[in-house]
Amino acid sequence: MSTTQTRVMVDTNPADTSDVLAHVPQHSIDDAMRAVRLAEQAYPVWRATPPPERGRVLARAAELARARVDELATLLTREEGKILSEARGEVLKGINLLEWYSGEGFRVGGKTRPSEMPTTILFSLRQPLGVVAIITPWNFPWAEPVWKAAPALVAGNAVVLKPASLTPLVAQRYLEILEQAGLPKGVLTIVVGPGPEVGDALVTHPAVRAVSFTGSCEIGGEVYARAARRLAKVTCEMGGKNAVVVMPDADLELAAAGIVQGAFGSTGQRCTATSLCVVHRDVKSRLVDGIVGRARAIRVGNGLEAGVGMGPLVDARQLATVLHYVDDGRAAGARLACGGRRLTEGAYAGGYFIEPTVFTDVQPGNRIAQEEIFGPVLAVIEVGSLEEALKVTNGLRYGLSSSIYAADANTIMRFVDEIEAGMVHVNSPTVGGEAQIPFGGIKWSGIGGREMAEEGLEFFTELKSVFWDYTGRARQTNIY
Ligand code: UN1
Numbered sequence: 300m301s302t303t304q305t306r307v308m309v310d311t312n313p314a315d316t317s318d319v320l321a322h323v324p325q326h327s328i329d330d331a332m333r334a335v336r337l338a339e340q341a342y343p344v345w346r347a348t349p350p351p352e353r354g355r356v357l358a359r360a361a362e363l364a365r366a367r368v369d370e371l372a373t374l375l376t377r378e379e380g381k382i383l384s385e386a387r388g389e390v391l392k393g394i395n396l397l398e399w400y401s402g403e404g405f406r407v408g409g410k411t412r413p414s415e416m417p418t419t420i421l422f423s424l425r426q427p428l429g430v431v432a433i434i435t436p437w438n439f440p441w442a443e444p445v446w447k448a449a450p451a452l453v454a455g456n457a458v459v460l461k462p463a464s465l466t467p468l469v470a471q472r473y474l475e476i477l478e479q480a481g482l483p484k485g486v487l488t489i490v491v492g493p494g495p496e497v498g499d500a501l502v503t504h505p506a507v508r509a510v511s512f513t514g515s516c517e518i519g520g521e522v523y524a525r526a527a528r529r530l531a532k533v534t535c536e537m538g539g540k541n542a543v544v545v546m547p548d549a550d551l552e553l554a555a556a557g558i559v560q561g562a563f564g565s566t567g568q569r570c571t572a573t574s575l576c577v578v579h580r581d582v583k584s585r586l587v588d589g590i591v592g593r594a595r596a597i598r599v600g601n602g603l604e605a606g607v608g609m610g611p612l613v614d615a616r617q618l619a620t621v622l623h624y625v626d627d628g629r630a631a632g633a634r635l636a637c638g639g640r641r642l643t644e645g646a647y648a649g650g651y652f653i654e655p656t657v658f659t660d661v662q663p664g665n666r667i668a669q670e671e672i673f674g675p676v677l678a679v680i681e682v683g684s685l686e687e688a689l690k691v692t693n694g695l696r697y698g699l700s701s702s703i704y705a706a707d708a709n710t711i712m713r714f715v716d717e718i719e720a721g722m723v724h725v726n727s728p729t730v731g732g733e734a735q736i737p738f739g740g741i742k743w744s745g746i747g748g749r750e751m752a753e754e755g756l757e758f759f760t761e762l763k764s765v766f767w768d769y770t771g772r773a774r775q776t777n778i779y
Contacts (some may be wrong), residue, residue: 300326300334300488308464308491313380313611314601314650320378323467326492331459331500334488338430338457339506341485346427346455353453354404359480361397364390371441371472373603378466379440380610380651381565382602392734393445393473396751399734400449403756407454414766416773425760427455428508428532432501434522436514437613438568438673440466444473446734446750447511448487452477454759458487459507461498463514465613467491502526509533509759511750513570516671516743523746534747534758536739538671539699541729542575542692544714546685547582549704553726555589557704558677561728563597563609563655567675568617570744571700571722571730574672576679577688583681587659590677591637594655599642601650612651612674621653621674628667633658633678663691671697685710693719699740700729721745 306325312318326334345353364371372386381389409423431451435443444460451458462470467489474489490497498518502510502525509532512522519535526533543561545554561573578586602610612618618641625639638656653675661668661678668678668691682688692701702724703714715723721740722732732738737749748758 300330300337300490308467310378310465310468312377312650313613314603314652316649318377321468323491325464326490326497328496328500331490331492331497332504334459334490335430335501335504335506337485337488338459341483342429342457344483345457345486348455350404350407350453350455352404353455354401356477356481357397357404357449357453358401360476360482361394361401363476363480364394364397367476368394371469374472375441375469376602376610378468379437380602380613381568382607382610385565386602389439389442393442395734396442396446396449399752400453400756403450403753404453406753407756407760409762416768418770419766419768419773422765422767424763424765425454425757426763428759428761429456430506431456431458431509431511431759432504432507433458433460434498434501434510434512434514435460435462435470437463437465438565438570440469441473443513444470446755447513448473450756451511451759452482452487454756456759457485459501460487460489461501462489462491464491464493498522499525503529505529507531511758512536519746532747532758534745534750536570536745536750537743538673538697539570539572539740539744540575540669540671540695540697541571541573541700541702541720542577542695543573543702543704543729544685544688544692545576545578545582545586546703546705546707546710547579548706548710549582550706550726551582551586551589554704555586555593557702557726557728558590559593559597561702561730562677563594563675564728564730566610566612568613568673569730571732572673573702573729574677575668575692576677577682577691578679579688580681580683583679587636587657587679590679591657594637594657597655599652599654600646609655609675612653615651617674618651618653621672621676624667624670624672624674624676625656628658628661628665628676628678631662631665631667632660633662633665633667634660636679638675663694669695685713689714689717693717696743697740698742699744700724702727702729721749
């Protein structure tokens with residue numbers, strides 16, 4: 300959408316800030332209002348489009364995106380910083396979501412039930428809400444807009460999407476692809492702009508019937524409160540402090556590899572990142588050796604270069620936050636087993652690079668054990684039993700993802716049962732999600748319904764229950 304104002308954001312590569320991707324005009328509050336009006340105008344035709352046909356638009360978008368995986372992944376790496384293989388993985392995950400939701404076009408629907416009344420049939424319909432707002436973070440600039448907008452669109456809604464200000468270009472490619480796939484103009488509009496103003500304009504707009512948000516707890520709490528005040532539907536997917544528990548009978552090589560992948564993949568800038576390792580004392584030193592050896596071997600650098608295993612942080616602010624937590628861990632008496640330094644020499648000079656960092660001897664009450672860092676920092680806590688491990692992990696205010704490495708089935712099942720988290724991984728890292736199974740967390744990590752799978756579609760629909768007496772006489776015998 301064109302803008303009425305001339306504020307411009309310089310979109311740069313976090314691995315090399317002299318690489319300028321674009322000068323992106325920022326939208327204003329008036330632009331956000333205009334986007335909602337466009338969506339209101341586009342909605343009736345889209346609502347009237349049969350759901351299987353809406354699904355076919357997503358299927359075509361999946362095909363178009365598949366033909367452009369490399370180009371999209373390269374842009375994503377330049378704009379966000381994650382390494383190319385991770386960017387490819389993200390693009391492919393978005394394509395899976397498009398494929399899943401394209402099929403949902405054949406299934407959007409309610410159910411039938413028998414009635415207490417003669418000659419009466421009961422059924423429910425799932426119908427679109429109208430105009431919905433979607434607010435997405437910078438760390439999954441392709442997958443997040445896809446995973447929220449695909450269910451919203453197949454359900455028949457018109458969408459105003461506000462991607463993170465740091466990563467607008469990848470989201471714009473998504474819109475291009477959707478329109479090329481046949482999405483009528485105005486059914487999805489993008490507004491780019493400073494979160495507090497433009498985001499708030501959407502969240503508080505009376506015509507916006509639902510808000511789907513992913514981002515920090517701080518902003519999620521505000522979005523939830525403001526939308527709730529005017530009784531709009533809200534789903535917020537927020538932070539995590541995701542723990543891996545390692546028991547003495549675990550495969551320690553597998554555990555070390557999974558923890559390193561979970562902690563340092565995407566430079567730790569992932570709501571499902573592993574930021575806590577809760578290990579049984581009998582295997583602690585062996586596990587820590589395995590983790591530290593692997594962490595030290597990771598080559599940090601520009602994600603476009605072959606052989607690089609970890610990219611930069613996204614911007615100076617994120618770098619300052621992560622370094623602040625490193626100082627805090629040191630000051631609290633934790634032992635820095637590796638990393639902890641910003642990298643500034645040579646090719647690092649132009650980017651926001653930091654070493655993969657591991658703290659051991661961390662106490663459960665330390666801030667680095669309690670708060671989401673959103674960077675490549677792992678805190679290791681030693682425990683003496685599964686009970687103690689559960690106490691540490693369930694004592695956190697977050698409840699997004701979790702993992703256990705163990706062999707004994709009873710230990711694993713008890714963990715699966717008792718861990719307070721929306722997602723549990725067994726013998727695998729805390730990260731990731733798949734289109735066909737709900738994604739989301741509990742406690743501070745999420746509110747308002749799961750994403751992905753059919754649950755993700757339900758959020759974007761309203762149910763209508765129908766009571767139909769096909770003789771018109773059943774009510775005469777009604778006792779209710
Ligand atoms: C993943 O772990 O693959 O903001 C996805 C985030 C999440 C996405 C994580 N919403 O990090």
